[in-house]
Amino acid sequence: MASPRPILIVEDDAALRATLAEQLSLDGDFTADEAESAKEAELKLAHADARYDAILLDIGLPDGDGRDFCAKLRRDGRRMPVIMLTGKDQEQDVIKGLDAGANDYIAKPFRLHELLARVRAQLRVFDNSEDAVFIIGPYLFRPAARMLLEASRNRKVRLTDKESNILKYLYRAGGRPVPRQILLNEVWGYNSAVTTHTLETHIYRLRQKIEPDPANTRLLVTEGGGYKLNPLADAA
Incomplete structure (x- = not known):
């Protein structure tokens, strides 16, 4: 939900x-x-x-x-x-x-x-408009363009459709952890062929893109059997 x-x-x-x-x-x-x-x-x-x-x-x-x-x-x-x-x-x-x-x-x-x-x-x-912009740490997140813009470094981070949807759903959760199965269902739909391993792989790749130190996550963290986004965290 x-x-x-x-x-x-x-x-x-x-x-x-x-x-x-x-x-x-x-x-x-x-x-x-x-x-x-x-x-x-x-x-x-x-x-x-x-x-x-x-x-x-x-x-x-x-x-x-x-x-x-x-x-x-x-x-x-x-x-x-x-x-x-x-x-x-x-x-x-x-x-x-x-x-x-x-x-x-x-x-x-x-x-x-x-x-x-x-x-x-x-x-x-x-x-789904180009006007939708969300702040996530040092990034401006444009879901429609599937892009994160880090203005301080003039850097653009391209996202896949699934990565963008993961970020958007976690952002909408307002800082609350989302269980893996719920996030999987919301992003991939109720597809029995898709497992939580698929989600974990996408989370891993997403962290490689957005976390300065993926081994010490600050923006996209694991919590309560799922994942949580800290949009106000300073990832620098």
Whole structure:
């Protein structure tokens, strides 16, 4: 089972915000963090450990227009999906939201199942786009390009499709160890002809590529009968 994906809810209506957070968490596919204003959202996004896979953004915030905040996110280079929530569903309002960089637009009141479906759809698109970039130690990881870029050394590390999928799944686990069999099933599918030895071979090769000292692993470690990624580790 994939790790729940963190969603930031930016909404000034406390009751709606709490309901959304509760329902997202109950769904099992997501975890929720909350902000009541653009300023609070910006502070959360600026935190060193912040990782949000998508943002639910109200158009009417107490300190500004959500569309302006969305445009600022894009100017700052933040590419995660943004779904705007609003009581305005006139065509010109929808166009303004999309022009500001929003990926989708849903009018209140909305059905929760529809909102969840839209979030999942946008995440699927994003995960396979060139915009998806994750930080793993000294690397920028671009899954779509199957590449790690080590900017400090101007070095590119090419990955195979399986290596890229292993890294992406472990990253999504949020620092928790993933048992070998689960990782095998997620990357290779339920194929009885593929054994954990295949996974171990790929992990070995991946470590040779990304660890300065593969005998003393710091980024991709063995733990709890499986493997764990330490994306914040300094591999230097």
